[in-house]
Amino acid sequence: MIELENWLTQATRHLSRDSAAQVRGEIQEHFDSAREEAIVGGATSDEADRSALVALGDAKAANRLYRQVLLTSAEARMLRDGNREAHPVCSRPWLKWLIFAVFPVALVVAAGLIFSGRGSAGRDVLTGAIGICPLAAALLLPIRTPAWGRVFRIVKWVALVGALMLIYGPETFQWSWLLISCLWPLAWTEWIRARIRRKLPVASWPRHLYL
Amino acid sequence: MNFKGTLPTLILEALHHEPSHGYRIAQSIKERSQGVLDFKEGTLYPALHKLENEGMVESYDGSEKTRPRRYYRITKSGRKMLTRDRAEWRAHSQAVTAILGEA
Numbered sequence: 001m002i003e004l005e006n007w008l009t010q011a012t013r014h015l016s017r018d019s020a021a022q023v024r025g026e027i028q029e030h031f032d033s034a035r036e037e038a039i040v041g042g043a044t045s046d047e048a049d050r051s052a053l054v055a056l057g058d059a060k061a062a063n064r065l066y067r068q069v070l071l072t073s074a075e076a077r078m079l080r081d082g083n084r085e086a087h088p089v090c091s092r093p094w095l096k097w098l099i100f101a102v103f104p105v106a107l108v109v110a111a112g113l114i115f116s117g118r119g120s121a122g123r124d125v126l127t128g129a130i131g132i133c134p135l136a137a138a139l140l141l142p143i144r145t146p147a148w149g150r151v152f153r154i155v156k157w158v159a160l161v162g163a164l165m166l167i168y169g170p171e172t173f174q175w176s177w178l179l180i181s182c183l184w185p186l187a188w189t190e191w192i193r194a195r196i197r198r199k200l201p202v203a204s205w206p207r208h209l210y211l
Numbered sequence: 212m213n214f215k216g217t218l219p220t221l222i223l224e225a226l227h228h229e230p231s232h233g234y235r236i237a238q239s240i241k242e243r244s245q246g247v248l249d250f251k252e253g254t255l256y257p258a259l260h261k262l263e264n265e266g267m268v269e270s271y272d273g274s275e276k277t278r279p280r281r282y283y284r285i286t287k288s289g290r291k292m293l294t295r296d297r298a299e300w301r302a303h304s305q306a307v308t309a310i311l312g313e314a
Contacts, residue, residue: 011253026233026256026281033234034252057251065257069264199264 003053004031010059015066016076023066027056075196078189079206100136103129123166131163138211146202149210153190156211160186218250218258219267220296223289226268230284232275233259259283267292 008027012020031052038048056062071079106129113122134156143152164179165172172179197209225231225239236259237252262268267289273282285293 007253023256027253029232029278029280030234030237030252030256032278055251056253059253061251062253062257065254066260069257069260201264201266 001049003049004028007053007056007059011062011066013063014072014074015063016071016073018076019066019070019072022070031056069199071196071199075192075199078192079196079209099132100140103133103136106132127163127166130159130166134159143210146197146210152211217300218254219262220293220300221248222255222258222262223267223285223293223296226283226285226289227293230271230273230282232273232280232282236283262289 004027008024011027012023015023034052034055035048038051039045043051106125110122110126110129113119113125134152137152138156141148141152143149160183168175168179193209197205200209221240222236225236225243231239233255234252237250237255240248240250259268259270263270263283265288266286268283268285270281270283273280
């Protein structure tokens with residue numbers, strides 16, 4: 001039936017393939033039941049089709065609601081590819097340990113530089129160490145609950161913004177346009193991940209959704 | 212009638228006694244309200260998915276008259292939420308009745 005197909009096309013717009021298939025299945029099932037009941041009640045086939053379709057309501061309104069609770073294609077893509085940056089690191093144990101070693105080494109070097117009177121260089125090394133800290137922590141900390149994930153994300157953003165403020169010092173606000181344009185892809189990723197977290201039950205969260 | 216925001220509670224109430232599928236849930240709400248709560252059925256499933264994401268209902272595959280169906284049943288958390296919503300609704304409706312007076 002063309003009208004139902006149009007309704008489904010509108011209602012599944014921008015949804016992921018799996019979500020769209022789910023919507024199509026449940027709405028088709030619902031439509032068939034409504035149609036069957038109308039025919040039993042004495043309606044003709046055309047009347048039954050029409051009343052079942054009218055009962056479904058506005059497809060665009062349904063689409064807006066579906067996009068709030070089911071994964072969209074962009075979210076499904078992020079869920080699939082979101083851990084891509086961690087793969088090269090996790091698949092090479094030496095690289096993982098190297099990243100982990102960078103933070104304490106950088107701390108020692110920074111302390112050495114500061115005590116030897118080269119405060120500016122020491123501050124830069126310290127900033128780098130703080131910046132790399134969330135990367136090392138993400139690989140090694142046992143973050144397996146939503147609450148710990150939340151704590152980690154707050155620490156990550158505080159460390160990132162803090163490191164940038166240390167680098168730019170009093171000129172941070174002057175360079176804010178550059179910082180915002182550099183950080184917006186990260187913020188966007190964070191926003192999409194937050195939306196995915198609301199839509200998926202915790203039991204089916206992959207590791208990168210906690211971070 | 213506009214009953215925005217109460218659909219999740221009505222769904223939980225419809226599932227309170229036995230598991231059911233989407234179409235039957237919609238009909239049950241309409242019949243029990245004697246047609247007053249006549250909502251668009253396309254909005255029922257997003258509400259069901261939201262409840263499922265929140266752990267208030269769970270779904271499973273079943274069949275009715277040999278036709279495969281997606282059934283939903285209320286969970287323990289769903290029952291708690293329903294009890295809380297009922298109490299809130301009772302307090303709210305008593306307060307409105309106190310202001311507007313009995314019909």
